Amino acid sequence: MAISAKLVKELREKTGAGMMDCKKALSETDGDLDKALDYLREKGISKAAKKADRVAAEGLVGVKSEGNAAAIVEINSETDFVARNESFQALVDDIASHILQIRPADLDELNESELNGRKVQDVVTEAVSKIGEKLTLRRFAVAEKGEGDAFGEYLHMGGRIGVLTVVEGTTDKDVAKDVAMHAAALNPKYVSKDQVSSEELEYEREVLKQQAINEGKPEKIVDKMVEGRMRKYLEEICIVDQPFVKDSEQTVEEFLKSKGGILKDFTRFEVGEGIEKKEENFADEVLDQVNR
Template sequence: MAISAKLVKELREKTGAGMMDCKKALEACDGDLEASFDWLREKGIAKAAKKADRIAAEGLTAFVVDGNAAAIVEVNSETDFVAKNAEFQELVALTAKAIVNAKPQDVEAALQLDVDGKDLGTVIAEKSGKIGEKLSLRRFAVMTKNDDEIFGAYSHMGGKMCALVKAAGIDEVKAKDIAMQVAAIAPQYIDRTAIPAEILEHERTVLKAQAMEENAKSAKPKPENIIEKMIEGRLNKNLKEMCLVDQAFIKDSDQTVAQYLGNGKVLEMVRFEVGEGMEKREENFAEEVAAQMRG
């Protein structure tokens, strides 16, 4: 029977297996989803699928620099224990290498990349089956540069946090220092010109509301022109924290990053921290064991 792309997608979402494996399973089982799921499990490809509802919020970030291209990735696991596993670390390195070579547009495209005859999604699913935890490629970023530009990269806490920057007019030492700054201090923007107008307006609105409330409670209310200056002062302080070039340089707080850069300029920056923004579910070990025994 003809297997629809929708059916393949549904099985892939259910199992985490690669598209070609899902198609083979559906063809072997006449389009029966449950039978195809079992077929993949029997092959060891969907062993981790029973854990599909589990949250993979641990893992590793990694970077790779290859000539004028660089990539940064986050691959998640369920536990920190697995993140320290050599096989998992090899998978993360393999993923980063495949991405820097092919420069895919998004995660879906990345999972279809060919890695030694298998798509990356299948490689990850098979490793999930072998290790026994849900593993997933969460995100990545790719940068390309000209010959007169430079990459700086920094990995912190054994890969729990990574930063990658592209810069011009500085050397390798400074580029790495800037990547370290980005990893440690987590600036949101390179400079103030990069801040969207609506973000600036929101900050100003919040600070104005705070100042007005303080003024209303004050025994000696300040005139409006003083309040406006107060708001601008607080806004400037907040913007200094948000912008890389305005921050105090991590290795020498007597100068800003802009001063450390001199005539150099940071063109792009990316920072990944494992699990940031993800819900980390508290696991009940007894319940987990009981659930596995029922399964």
């Protein structure tokens, strides 16, 4: 039967579910509003939709590799209580394995793909209903390596920070993992200065120049000072130029060279970075959990 826009709107207002979910629910129940409500509840969609405006800035990062492919993924939850939940941890693990198998191009393709006969977005929605918090499949990355190369996989603080490195020229996983640990600790932005855009370099150069002028430095030495500070800036943001955390007498690049390796790439995810978190005190957080 034809489903009117008015009926879809009414169901949306009652449940907070998306338009397509409401239309499907009404189609499946021959336009019966009450049955459509039950349908959405059974699917966990109604409960999940009501949580959609909450902030999910906690969660976990998962890293997995198999053969010459590896994947890293971040899934967010509202509280770190859920991040320690076995069901949530299993969800992260399952989706990381799924990413590794299908290697999607983006989040849309991942969400539309099928995991154990269900769309990934539906799997996450059902997990929201079971776990009781908003969950967000936020981001992922897939990496590949050659036969003579190595992946470095590292999870810090049980998955608060996850790093995946690709090191060429050696099959020593421990070497690649050491670099991953370094990235977790120092949070570099790039592999090398070759990856830094000319726009970013020019912007930073102008900022440093203005700083030197504001410090009252003579104009004739400002440019020289700026170039010196630029070198230091690049050392701070480029991993291969940073002093290696396990041996500050050598850079990461020098460490890898001594092992016959070269860093091809790395991905570092820190849970919730860039997400504006809602401030709550501990007592309110516990009370919120009890009342759910």
